[in-house]
Amino acid sequence: MTTAEADQEVTAAFLVIGDEILSGRTKDKNIGFLADYLTTIGIDLREVRIVPDVTEKIVDAVNELRAGYTYVFTSGGIGPTHDDITADSIAAAFGVPIDVDPRAKAILEAHYPPGQLTPARLRMARIPEGADLIDNPVSKAPGFRIENVHVMAGVPSIMQAMVDAIAPTLKTGRKMLSRYVDADVPESRLADQVGEIQTRFPETLIGSYPRTNDGRFTTQIVIRSRDEDTLEEATAAVREAVAGALA
Amino acid sequence: MTTAEADQEVTAAFLVIGDEILSGRTKDKNIGFLADYLTTIGIDLREVRIVPDVTEKIVDAVNELRAGYTYVFTSGGIGPTHDDITADSIAAAFGVPIDVDPRAKAILEAHYPPGQLTPARLRMARIPEGADLIDNPVSKAPGFRIENVHVMAGVPSIMQAMVDAIAPTLKTGRKMLSRYVDADVPESRLADQVGEIQTRFPETLIGSYPRTNDGRFTTQIVIRSRDEDTLEEATAAVREAVAGALA
Numbered sequence: 001m002t003t004a005e006a007d008q009e010v011t012a013a014f015l016v017i018g019d020e021i022l023s024g025r026t027k028d029k030n031i032g033f034l035a036d037y038l039t040t041i042g043i044d045l046r047e048v049r050i051v052p053d054v055t056e057k058i059v060d061a062v063n064e065l066r067a068g069y070t071y072v073f074t075s076g077g078i079g080p081t082h083d084d085i086t087a088d089s090i091a092a093a094f095g096v097p098i099d100v101d102p103r104a105k106a107i108l109e110a111h112y113p114p115g116q117l118t119p120a121r122l123r124m125a126r127i128p129e130g131a132d133l134i135d136n137p138v139s140k141a142p143g144f145r146i147e148n149v150h151v152m153a154g155v156p157s158i159m160q161a162m163v164d165a166i167a168p169t170l171k172t173g174r175k176m177l178s179r180y181v182d183a184d185v186p187e188s189r190l191a192d193q194v195g196e197i198q199t200r201f202p203e204t205l206i207g208s209y210p211r212t213n214d215g216r217f218t219t220q221i222v223i224r225s226r227d228e229d230t231l232e233e234a235t236a237a238v239r240e241a242v243a244g245a246l247a
Numbered sequence: 248m249t250t251a252e253a254d255q256e257v258t259a260a261f262l263v264i265g266d267e268i269l270s271g272r273t274k275d276k277n278i279g280f281l282a283d284y285l286t287t288i289g290i291d292l293r294e295v296r297i298v299p300d301v302t303e304k305i306v307d308a309v310n311e312l313r314a315g316y317t318y319v320f321t322s323g324g325i326g327p328t329h330d331d332i333t334a335d336s337i338a339a340a341f342g343v344p345i346d347v348d349p350r351a352k353a354i355l356e357a358h359y360p361p362g363q364l365t366p367a368r369l370r371m372a373r374i375p376e377g378a379d380l381i382d383n384p385v386s387k388a389p390g391f392r393i394e395n396v397h398v399m400a401g402v403p404s405i406m407q408a409m410v411d412a413i414a415p416t417l418k419t420g421r422k423m424l425s426r427y428v429d430a431d432v433p434e435s436r437l438a439d440q441v442g443e444i445q446t447r448f449p450e451t452l453i454g455s456y457p458r459t460n461d462g463r464f465t466t467q468i469v470i471r472s473r474d475e476d477t478l479e480e481a482t483a484a485v486r487e488a489v490a491g492a493l494a
Contacts, residue, residue, distance in 0.1 A: 022294075022295070023292070023471070024286050024292075036271035044269075046299060047304070079455070081434055081441060082455070118435060155457055187328055188328075195328060199329075208329070
């Protein structure tokens with residue numbers, strides 16, 4: 001890989017925080033959303049982790065991920081209740097103090113009727129020192145960004161609005177383009193040819209995915225590349241291999 | 248926690264392997280399934296990771312997770328194609344050789360018509376030395392277990408059948424019981440009281456989850472404990488707090 005190509009790669013990890021996902025009680029809807037979103041804007045999602053509401057687990061994961069990727073996104077644990085420990089955990093991960101942030105407090109004061117900004121609600125204004133706020137158009141309590149880590153809500157509608165809010169601030173890479181070829185044969189029938197095409201086009205990423213259609217196994221071959229010409233050439237080779245397998 | 252209680256804890260991590268999940272092209276359906284399944288049989292799912300089809304990433308994740316939890320489950324990457332590198336990566340993680348396994352080969356030979364067990368298909372019989380096979384009633388190519396790591400297919404119907412196959416072999420803990428209380432107020436209205444109840448019942452896990460109902464924010468409080476009496480007491484306290492907030 002040349003330096004110019006390396007410069008175009010912007011990578012990300014997503015950290016989902018919450019006991020309720022691990023117990024199965026809540027089914028995550030944010031991973032698929034963020035995966036699609038980042039792919040569309042040219043950021044490569046390279047890793048996802050789901051951890052419980054346990055400070056040490058959050059701290060360790062954040063520190064490992066922020067060292068390894070351009071960006072880290074987190075969801076969950078920034079509400080007003082005792083189990084919302086994400087903000088404090090992020091402060092601990094960065095080794096910075098955390099307290100009620102005047103900007104966040106002003107947002108909540110403007111939102112709640114006089115006298116309704118209870119101590120519990122004020123917890124949502126706790127922001128690590130040095131962080132920027134992330135706008136929450138849905139329910140006001142903000143997320144925040146500290147260095148390369150973006151801390152967002154777990155409720156999908158709020159999380160999605162926050163992603164929209166931060167997207168313009170993100171560095172994006174040359175977009176990964178993709179094509180797919182469906183084949184009405186099991187993937188083992190194509191495996192040798194597709195493996196050979198992958199070897200022939202090392203700068204593409206070729207995936208072979210089994211599907212079921214009406215009880216039969218079929219295949220979808222996905223070809224990905226940042227270069228359009230390479231993508232078209234490799235896709236043509238896959239189409240030819242599929243035609244051969246069907247013949 | 249007493250030793251007797253610690254003995255009852257059986258923990259697990261789930262490693263999802265596949266570029267297609269991280270690109271958003273395929274939406275994972277296995278995490279929610281396994282979370283529910285493990286909770287039901289009394290195993291605590293404590294962490295989930297999604298990694299790409301990259302040997303080093305798989306090896307590092309497997310080695311970190313198998314040292315930290317009673318069980319590791321993986322899904323994805325055990326098919327016949329060039330991007331199916333899970334079995335080889337697991338062998339590398341354990342530092343054991345891998346080759347075509349006579350038991351797995353026999354299963355595939357019985358399944359495919361004579362002459363149809365191509366080199367690509369035979370890849371699916373590559374099993375790390377010392378592993379036990381996991382039965383695949385759907386499409387025959389087996390998964391495998393090596394020490395505390397269970398390696399399964401990514402296709403949900405196959406993955407689910409494999410989980411059913413291994414469930415009777417798993418050590419399970421004392422089941423985590425749960426109750427929930429719905430409250431028609433935003434969670435910030437209940438935060439102080441619920442936090443106090445969590446402090447009063449340290450052996451329970453109390454979660455507070457914001458919901459939206461017809462545009463309004465409501466709350467579901469989830470109380471979890473391995474002890475039924477404690478669970479009922481804590482739940483009663485939450486019900487009382489909710490009644491107070493509604494009054």
